[in-house]
Amino acid sequence: xxxxxxxxxxxxxxxxxxxxxxxxxxxxxxxxxxxxxxxxxxxxxxxxxxxxxxxxxxxxxxxxxxxxxxxxxxxxxxxxxxxxxxxxxxxxxxxxxxxxxxxxxxxxxxxxxxxxxxxxxxxxxxxxxxxxxxxxxxxxxxxxxxxxxxxxxxxxxxxxxxxxxxxxxxxxxxxxxxxxxxxxxxxxxxxxxxxxxxxxxxxxxxxxxxxxxxxxxxxxxxxxxxxxxxxxxxxxxxxxxxxxxxxxxxxxxxxxxxxxx
Amino acid sequence: xxxxxxxxxxxxxxxxxxxxxxxxxxxxxxxxxxxxxxxxxxxxxxxxxxxxxxxxxxxxxxxxxxxxxxxxxxxxxxxxxxxxxxxxxxxxxxxxxxxxxxxxxxxxxxxxxxxxxxxxxxxxxxxxxxxxxxxxxxxxxxxxxxxxxxxxxxxxxxxxxxxxxxxxxxxxxxxxxxxxxxxxxxxxxxxxxxxxxxxxxxxxxxxxxxxxxxxxxxxxxxxxxxxxxxxxxxxxxxxxxxxxxxxxxxxxxxxxxxxxxxxxxxxxxxxxxxxxxxxxxxxxxxxxxxxxxxxxxxxxxxxxxxxxxxxxxxxxxxxxxxxxxxxxxxxxxxxxxxxxxxxxxxxxxxxxxxxxxxxxxxxxxxxxxxxxxxxxxxxxxxxxxxxxxxxxxxxxxxxxxxxxxxxxxxxxxxxxxxxxxxxxxxxxxxxxxxxxxxxxxxxxxxxxxxxx
Numbered sequence: 029x030x031x032x033x034x035x036x037x038x039x040x041x042x043x044x045x046x047x048x049x050x051x052x053x054x055x056x057x058x059x060x061x062x063x064x065x066x067x068x069x070x071x072x073x074x075x076x077x078x079x080x081x082x083x084x085x086x087x088x089x090x091x092x093x094x095x096x097x098x099x100x101x102x103x104x105x106x107x108x109x110x111x112x113x114x115x116x117x118x119x120x121x122x123x124x125x126x127x128x129x130x131x132x133x134x135x136x137x138x139x140x141x142x143x144x145x146x147x148x149x150x151x152x153x154x155x156x157x158x159x160x161x162x163x164x165x166x167x168x169x170x171x172x173x174x175x176x177x178x179x180x181x182x183x184x185x186x187x188x189x190x191x192x193x194x195x196x197x198x199x200x201x202x203x204x205x206x207x208x209x210x211x212x213x214x215x216x217x218x219x220x221x222x223x224x225x226x227x228x229x230x231x232x233x234x235x236x237x238x239x240x241x242x243x244x245x246x247x248x249x250x251x252x253x254x255x256x257x258x259x260x261x262x263x264x265x266x267x268x269x270x271x272x273x274x275x276x277x278x279x280x281x282x283x284x285x286x287x288x289x
Numbered sequence: 290x291x292x293x294x295x296x297x298x299x300x301x302x303x304x305x306x307x308x309x310x311x312x313x314x315x316x317x318x319x320x321x322x323x324x325x326x327x328x329x330x331x332x333x334x335x336x337x338x339x340x341x342x343x344x345x346x347x348x349x350x351x352x353x354x355x356x357x358x359x360x361x362x363x364x365x366x367x368x369x370x371x372x373x374x375x376x377x378x379x380x381x382x383x384x385x386x387x388x389x390x391x392x393x394x395x396x397x398x399x400x401x402x403x404x405x406x407x408x409x410x411x412x413x414x415x416x417x418x419x420x421x422x423x424x425x426x427x428x429x430x431x432x433x434x435x436x437x438x439x440x441x442x443x444x445x446x447x448x449x450x451x452x453x454x455x456x457x458x459x460x461x462x463x464x465x466x467x468x469x470x471x472x473x474x475x476x477x478x479x480x481x482x483x484x485x486x487x488x489x490x491x492x493x494x495x496x497x498x499x500x501x502x503x504x505x506x507x508x509x510x511x512x513x514x515x516x517x518x519x520x521x522x523x524x525x526x527x528x529x530x531x532x533x534x535x536x537x538x539x540x541x542x543x544x545x546x547x548x549x550x551x552x553x554x555x556x557x558x559x560x561x562x563x564x565x566x567x568x569x570x571x572x573x574x575x576x577x578x579x580x581x582x583x584x585x586x587x588x589x590x591x592x593x594x595x596x597x598x599x600x601x602x603x604x605x606x607x608x609x610x611x612x613x614x615x616x617x618x619x620x621x622x623x624x625x626x627x628x629x630x631x632x633x634x635x636x637x638x639x640x641x642x643x644x645x646x647x648x649x650x651x652x653x654x655x656x657x658x659x660x661x662x663x664x665x666x667x668x669x670x671x672x673x674x675x676x677x678x679x680x681x682x683x684x685x686x687x688x689x690x691x692x693x694x695x696x697x698x699x700x701x702x703x704x705x706x707x708x709x710x711x712x713x714x715x716x717x718x719x720x721x722x723x724x725x726x727x728x729x730x731x732x733x734x735x736x737x738x739x740x741x
Binding site: 057080082087090091111113114125216225227238240242243286287 | 387
């Protein structure tokens, strides 16, 4: 009898914990600071997660809830969390949704690799965010140079000035690839490693890539076979006119041409 | 069945509606036509036209509002639904993009059902089913009137998600309406990204079956066509989905096959009892199952897997394949890559065709799953599902062109036909006439004298 009572009590506690954790996730998502504070006070877990690996901080941040973000960070929430579905950092979604106030808070609190953060942030063209990254850590020379080159290309003068001041070098002159060679690269490519097709096409003499459901981007030639997209730190090496290796974030993806343009 | 016989049915009192009109081959009673096949009956459908010049366009009718629902056809009528926002700046955002945000148009809307004359495009009647501010947001390339209507020739059913389910007589008289609750289908990753309901109602015997997958408490239910009385309802452990269910009639039973993020499922069409489940599937499931050759084909095209399953009709239980297997007694063949995201597949002849949003058309041997070809179509972005007739496939692009491709084991381009406005709705067949819904007009396209 005593044992049953303990089991029931334990089960009740478990149910209660589940409820407050779910309530915390929801309160964080909608930005209800008072509820978040109360639920943390009741013992809700700061790092509880949705089925997709989103923590209360992740949900508050991706929905632009600055007050809640500040509170959760003060309580010790992990600012460098990634979800388990897209494997995206909270900062990725915050930037995508243009919650720049939240982004600044996260950058100042975060411990993530400054190279990765600068690469993500520089693409927004927001000088305030770039300044925050440079204040929070020291990116590598390579990243500084790449983001500087990208900022110049995008005519983001404020961002470029900050990066230059931080020590970025002037970019080397662009390599010129003849039109005939570029044309051989066009087509639709597939990879066994990624559920994404990449369409390669030429626009005004420049080779562009466009992934399924993604915006197009121009590739800058580094040689006749090597190209890069500096803002996303994407490197592309054509092995032939029918295959290439795409490198990003330390990973390599092999693509083969499925369809000729 | 001839037109006069159908008129006599229409005049029969409500109590006799249980015996629905018999569809003729020219009828297109629901999304993608009979059994959602997408296959038209016409022997000489149009192959070439130019709507911008009026070539082979029999009529063109302006449809106000914003809707991606498909037209349906019965007898001498074409039925369409629309949602008209009082904010006249509202439009679709077409193209390939990965944004998850939704459009929150909080202006007053009118949800309408319209009947047009099939031969002339003349408006015969229109009814405002509902007026008010939408209860949910919409996806930038979707609408507040995304589910297609359905008819059995006596009753026209229109489903507007959170704004309800409505049944009209073919003369436009409201027969009944049901509130099915908040249908806030949206992104599984953030409930605020509401994209709106899109699954179309399907008529089976004397019932209309509606799939209501939403952010909480998803369900599938059947309602009596006569009075809207709920006949059965089955809860679904599902997140939001957008595909239309398909009724598949086998040797011993009729089953409702539903696409789903957590599982593809079959239900007894008469009772709603779950018969089988199959996974894994994409976390976002939008396409409609198709059937033929003793198989049910289901695809989906979003991570973590983009499967194509060929399921044997009549299977029961948990059909999920053992690790490392791609077939079983219940699954004739399967792939974990190649499933399509928005356009539903089409089975035509011996081939299954899958059209990607990016315009890549892949043909498979329907019996074996062997890939026959893969070819990029010229258009940049596709959401409408392919249809087929008289040996050709018709692929409507968001750019406003309908590409005609010869059906068969080898790719053969036939024609590119401009409509002149974005196409997001799946076209419908009315025998030899192709009904295409553009962003603002409905077009009836048919071979004219001297045309092709």
